[in-house]
Amino acid sequence: MSEQRQVAESRHEEAALLPPVDVIEDANGITLYADLPGVPKDRLNIQVEAETLTIEGEIALAMPEGMEATHTEVGVPRYRRVFTLSKELDSGKVAAQFNQGVLKLRIPKAEHAQPRKISVQIE
């Protein structure tokens, strides 16, 4: 069913960076990797609502007092990316790992899609 899989990104009012991702699908499910450097575990927010997967994170860096930025490539302290999951994925069994700024999500496939709202626990 990989051909029918849809990935959609939506725009929000609040400015956010689009984190780069890798999405790999095998027979049993989908694995998603996202780069979210600078986001501590408690500032990461993953939501699965209906068929929408939202990944959000806020960057928190240790900065000395009175620091002035002289060169900035990461200019927005927030990441956000939204995906639309397809029906055969079991959004209730999403497993998340977050290590040194890399998020790994595993979304297994299910026989029957069961639409419901799930909050994802981060390991």
Next chain:
Amino acid sequence: MIYRSFFPRDLFSEMERLQRELAQSFEWPTSIRGMARGFPALNVGSTPKSVEIYAFAPGLDPAALNVQIEKGVLTVEGERPAEDVPEKAAVHIDERFRGRFRRVVTLPDDIDPNAVSAKYRDGVLHISVARKEAAQPRRIAIQ
């Protein structure tokens, strides 16, 4: 300065002026190393006591990172391995950086290359380079 001229202006020259001003507002690189781009993304900040460099390099083994200061130039290099892709798997999106990387930052003249600390946390390498004592602002007592 923009003011309304008593004489009507040529529309095309006005458009040209607008375009020129627009182009100037986007800064072109003046650095010899060109446009800042690539992996890892860098933020640089400065305080009277130190220069702070933040390299956004997630998912790395800190032991595999090589940070060097030579002739006032800071180099961050390393390699980011690809994730394992199981057999018979389809890669739908492939955006994350992998492979060797190397980024270079020119440091100010007043830094002390022996007083450097580097920490890796939440996928960000934070390098703090202290400035020399003599270069720090000092209050001078008036007699």
